[in-house]
Structures are given as structure tokens and as C-alpha cells.
């Protein structure tokens with residue numbers, strides 16, 4: 001499967017096996033990824049153009065089905081190369097039987113069998129590109145944040161993470177990236193299903209409530 | 221004689237306190253705001269949120285049903301496939317990866333794939349029946365007339381600006397619901413040519429959307 005299969009993929013013409021194979025290609029192919037991102041609004045616009053409302057009964061049937069249909073387990077995905085890097089480094093540490101592992105609670109959390117990775121995206125308020133992911137453990141909700149290529153902060157400022165639930169944002173910890181723009185920390189707040197995680201820029205020490213625009217957000 | 225005075229837009233300076241107040245409101249509303257976008261909804265659906273799923277269904281069902289209807293041309297079957305597709309999406313939501321495409325692309329490709337599978341198995345069934353009975357059944361399913369309403373849509377207008385060969389493949393695929401293989405057979409051009417016309421045409425249409433946006 002290669003670039004040539006992009007239109008077949010978008011048009012739903014690939015068999016299940018070929019879909020899986022193409023998605024594997026997609027994961028490592030920047031050119032297909034950017035074309036996919038680029039074409040998404042067109043696909044949506046054409047679909048809107050041919051849109052026809054189904055009967056209202058269909059909604060009831062679908063929602064009833066969904067209420068009794070289990071979801072597949074989330075992939076424990078070290079999805080990006082750099083997180084793969086973390087996992088690989090971790091494997092080496094494990095193989096070496098190093099005690100270092102115990103000193104890095106973030107690696108321990110990422111390696112947990114019930115760890116779930118949540119991708120975070122930069123909003124328009126963040127000027128550069130950076131990688132950020134939150135990881136939480138399903139058993140107890142323990143959360144970590146991992147960031148790379150993050151912009152440095154000025155003196156007297158700090159990044160602050162927020163858990164945004166139905167009652168608004170609750171501080172989940174402050175952090176400053178190192179010289180490489182890397183940040184790894186265990187968050188202060190436990191994960192709650194249905195919440196979002198956001199990151200803002202705050203005065204050193206953090207704020208009780210966010211004072212800047214949201215720079216990173218889950219599902220943004 | 222008058223001279224045009226160059227007009228400079230005044231830069232609006234907001235007091236910091238006002239900015240803070242606004243961004244607080246924005247953030248407080250943030251969870252409501254982002255839930256209106258399919259991608260943000262999908263992030264919640266992936267965590268088992270049925271309310272988010274209902275909102276996603278409401279936002280996407282007409283687009284999905286319409287897409288499927290183009291392929292199957294039968295309301296009853298199209299509703300069945302739409303239902304299958306949404307339930308499959310729910311089930312697979314935890315594996316959805318925003319880097320592989322938008323949530324809307326995700327459901328639309330699932331739905332189209334299932335519609336095409338349905339056509340293929342339907343055709344296979346018919347072939348079996350025909351050879352079994354040798355009865356000359358006109359295989360004409362009541363084709364709904366779908367083309368007339370959209371002649372004036374913005375997208376149709378943009379489509380008209382494409383070179384003929386690209387316009388035709390896009391029209392046949394998206395508006396007539398054909399696969400690229402079918403288009404290749406219909407036009408008598410190689411599949412690879414259909415794919416490249418499709419790809420070039422789609423990216424031109426995409427650029428045209430940007431211009432008119």
C-alpha cells in the first residue's frame with residue numbers, strides 16, 4: 001500500500017485488510033498525512049452537498065445499538081516516533097535491570113498495562129509546533145503529561161495544566177520545559193472520564209484559574 | 221482637488237484585565253465550545269461518552285446517509301448501512317487517531333466502504349440467482365433521481381471549473397456513487413489514470429474552496 005491508494009482509501013474502496021495496511025503506511029508517511037488533512041474539508045463539503053436527512057427512527061435505532069455495543073480497548077499507542085523513542089528507551093532500561101526506572105514515575109505510568117494515551121493539539125493561540133500528550137492510568141486515574149519541542153518560557157512565567165470538567169478548569173500542575181523543550185511530569189489531578197486537558201501560560205507558581213488563552217487542548 | 225487620506229485601522233488596545241476576564245469566560249465555555257466540533261466529540265466518544273456520540277450523530281447523519289444513498293440508491297438499504305457504519309464507528313472510536321484524518325473523514329470512509337461492500341455482495345447474489353433461475357429479471361432498482369437538486373450548489377459550481385476529465389471522475393465517484401474501478405470500466409481508461417485524475421481534481425477543488433472561503 002502506498003501513496004496511490006489514498007483516493008481508494010478516502011472513497012472506501014479498500015478491503016478491510018488493505019485498509020489496515022494503508023493505515024500503517026499512513027502512520028509513517030508525512031506526505032499522505034498532510035494530503036489527508038488537506039482533503040478532509042473537501043470530503044466533508046461534498047458530503048454536506050449530497051446530505052439527505054435519514055428518518056428520525058434511525059437515530060433511535062442507532063443510539064439503542066450503541067448503548068449495548070462495547071467499544072474496543074483503546075490501543076496502548078506510543079503513537080508518535082518520539083513516544084516510541086520513550087518506549088524504546090524504557091525497554092533498554094528494563095533490559096538493563098536498572099533501578100533508574102523507579103526514579104521516573106512518568107515512565108512507570110506510561111509503561112502501565114492500563115495506560116491510555118490522549119493526544120493533545122496546539123490551538124491557534126500557540127505559535128509554534130510542539131508535541132504534547134497526556135497519559136492516564138485507567139485503574140486509578142493517575143495522569144502524566146509529556147511534551148517535546150515546547151517553546152521556552154520567559155522568566156517569571158510557567159506552563160500550567162488544567163483538567164477541564166463540568167465544573168470548569170482545575171489546576172493539574174505547573175511545569176517549565178528543559179533546554180530541549182522537553183517536559184515530563186506527573187499531574188496533581190486524577191483523570192475523570194469526559195474531561196478535557198488544557199495547558200495555559202501563567203505567572204510563575206501558577207494561577208488559581210487560567211489567565212491566558214488555552215495553548216494546548218485534548219481533541220482540539 | 222481631494223487627496224485620499226491613507227486610512228489606517230486603529231489598533232484596538234485592550235486593558236490586560238479585560239483580556240484576562242475574556243479569556244476566563246472563553247475557557248469556562250471551552251468545554252461547551254469544543255464539543256460542537258466532530259473531532260472534539262470523537263475524543264469524548266473514544267472514552268465511551270454516549271451523549272457526545274448522539275451529538276456527533278446529529279451533526280453527521282445527513283452527510284453520511286446522503287453519501288451512502290449515492291452509492292446504494294435505496295433508502296431502506298442506505299439506512300441499514302448508515303446504522304452499521306455509526307455503530308462500527310462507536311465501537312472503533314478508541315482506535316481513532318486524529319493524525320490519520322478527521323473524525324468526519326473517519327465516519328464517511330467507514331460508511332462508504334460498507335455501502336460499496338453491500339453493492340458488491342448484492343451483485344454477487346444477483347449473479348447467483350440469475351444463473352440459478354435463468355429468469356430474465358430486469359435488475360433495475362428504483363433509482364432515486366438525485367442529480368437535479370444540486371445543480372446550483374457552490375460545490376457544483378466549483379466542479380464546473382475543473383478540466384473535463386477531472387470533473388467527470390469526481391462527479392461519478394462522489395455524486396453518482398461509483399468506485400474508481402467502475403469509472404475506469406465506464407470510461408475505458410486505466411485505473412491508474414482515474415486515480416491520478418481524481419487526486420489532481422480533488423486537490424484543485426480544495427484550493428478553489430480556499431479561494432471562495
Ligand SMILES: [Zn+2]
Nearest residue numbers: 002003029032
Ligand atoms: Zn504515502
